[in-house]
Amino acid sequence: MSAPQFVEVALAEADGTFHYHLPPTWAAAPLAPGTRLLVPFGRGWRMAYYVRRVDRPEVPETKPVLALLDGDVSIPSSLFQLLHWISDYYFAPLGRVIKGAFPQGSQAVVRRRFHLTEAVEKTGGEKKTALQERLIAALKEGGALTEPQLRKRTGGEKLAGSLSTLKKKGWITEAWEVDRPAVRKKFRRLVFLKSDPAEVASLITSLQKRAPQQASVLQVLLTAGGAMPVGAFEAPLRASLKRLLDKGLIDQAEEEAPRTPMRPSGFPLQPSILLNSAQQAAVDQIVSAVEGKTFTPFLLHGVTGSGKTEVYLRVIEKALAQKGGRLFLCRRLL
Numbered sequence: 001m002s003a004p005q006f007v008e009v010a011l012a013e014a015d016g017t018f019h020y021h022l023p024p025t026w027a028a029a030p031l032a033p034g035t036r037l038l039v040p041f042g043r044g045w046r047m048a049y050y051v052r053r054v055d056r057p058e059v060p061e062t063k064p065v066l067a068l069l070d071g072d073v074s075i076p077s078s079l080f081q082l083l084h085w086i087s088d089y090y091f092a093p094l095g096r097v098i099k100g101a102f103p104q105g106s107q108a109v110v111r112r113r114f115h116l117t118e119a120v121e122k123t124g125g126e127k128k129t130a131l132q133e134r135l136i137a138a139l140k141e142g143g144a145l146t147e148p149q150l151r152k153r154t155g156g157e158k159l160a161g162s163l164s165t166l167k168k169k170g171w172i173t174e175a176w177e178v179d180r181p182a183v184r185k186k187f188r189r190l191v192f193l194k195s196d197p198a199e200v201a202s203l204i205t206s207l208q209k210r211a212p213q214q215a216s217v218l219q220v221l222l223t224a225g226g227a228m229p230v231g232a233f234e235a236p237l238r239a240s241l242k243r244l245l246d247k248g249l250i251d252q253a254e255e256e257a258p259r260t261p262m263r264p265s266g267f268p269l270q271p272s273i274l275l276n277s278a279q280q281a282a283v284d285q286i287v288s289a290v291e292g293k294t295f296t297p298f299l300l301h302g303v304t305g306s307g308k309t310e311v312y313l314r315v316i317e318k319a320l321a322q323k324g325g326r327l328f329l330c331r332r333l334l
Contacts, residue, residue: 006057007065009037009048012099018048019057020065033084034075034098038067038110038176043160047110049075049098067176069110112174114163115144120171131162139172146177188257191241191250192227193218197274203249204276213240216306221250223273223307229257236304275314279307283314290319 004021011018020039035050040063047069075083075098083101087094116139128136131154138153139145151159166172193200200222207215217240221228230252233241244250275283282300289296302308312328319326 004062006054006062007031007037008051008054009039009065010051010093010095010098011039011041011046011048012095013046014041014095015093017051017094019054019059019062020048021057021062023064026068033077034080036069036178037065038069039063039065045110049095051094069176069178109179111146111148111177111179113144113146113177114139114150114172114174116140116172117170119169129162131157131159132166135159135162135166136171144175186257187254189230189252189254190227191221191230191245191252193221194249194251197222197226201274201276208278211240211243212306213237213303214244216303217241217244218249219276219307220305223310234304273310275310276307278302279311279314282311283318286311286315287318290315291322 004024006019006021008017008019010016018039018041020037031050031053033049033051037048037050038045039048041048045066079101080098083097084094086092087097116136120136134154135150138150142149142153145153147159147163150163151157163172163174167174195203200218204215204218204222207218213236217233217237220233220237224232230238230241241250245252282298286298289298300308300311316326316328
């Protein structure tokens with residue numbers, strides 16, 4: 001019989017790390033840091049993150065790992081190293097750092113599903129409690145059932161003791177399942193342009209003097225490719241956004257908001273942002289000073305969302321093209 005293999009794991013619900021041993025059937029299984037394991041903890045079980053193997057555990061007796069929850073590594077190696085560094089640097093429990101790095105919808109829900117064995121048919125007259133009889137009857141009728149399903153069918157009693165006894169007698173077996181919690185769909189409001197870019201550009205010019213913030217909203221939408229979530233607009237522009245909606249110059253719709261960061265945002269981005277006349281004039285003036293290699297301060301004034309940052313980026317782009325280094329500092333005054 002081979003010597004037991006010990007592992008160190010981190011739990012989101014507890015500080016520190018803990019030592020367990022691997023079942024003999026998969027002691028040689030390759031494990032990578034971040035792999036999710038199921039381990040007994042207190043009177044129940046918890047999901048744990050594998051940290052490393054250890055030669056000698058810190059406790060006289062270790063409990064066995066119950067199940068391997070990932071067929072593959074759940075956390076990329078580079079990310080796990082970063083989370084481990086955060087834990088060490090900030091003296092924060094590793095398990096809580098790992099849990100905090102992922103959205104709630106990505107956390108696993110672990111449940112047991114019970115199956116009857118052939119041995120239950122050979123029990124003969126062996127005495128069973130009333131609850132054990134109901135559990136066996138429920139499994140015969142419903143097939144493989146989870147613990148909540150069994151509880152519902154047997155009257156809501158505590159089942160742990162009876163299930164443990166049936167398992168020890170070999171009358172039932174258990175298997176672990178991993179699922180994600182149900183996450184409600186999230187919706188967001190989008191606003192979008194109703195006219196083509198040329199008409200919008202003309203409208204922006206006509207609004208520059210009498211309604212500059214409405215012109216700014218249209219410019220932001222035009223720059224973004226024609227559509228943006230309402231939440232992306234800063235507070236000073238919200239009132240102008242509503243006026244444009246009331247005038248029928250823009251429209252709105254509701255869409256399901258993506259919860260996965262790598263999914264497309266739902267609206268196209270223009271490959272090249274078109275500057276308006278005021279932006280282009282500012283860029284030309286500043287670039288002229290840069291190319292003349294003279295120190296000249298400039299004050300760029302405009303309301304929030306008017307496109308000042310794009311002016312900075314265009315000037316920096318020109319400066320970098322001349323093989324020069326540039327430093328861009330930004331500070332928002334409240």
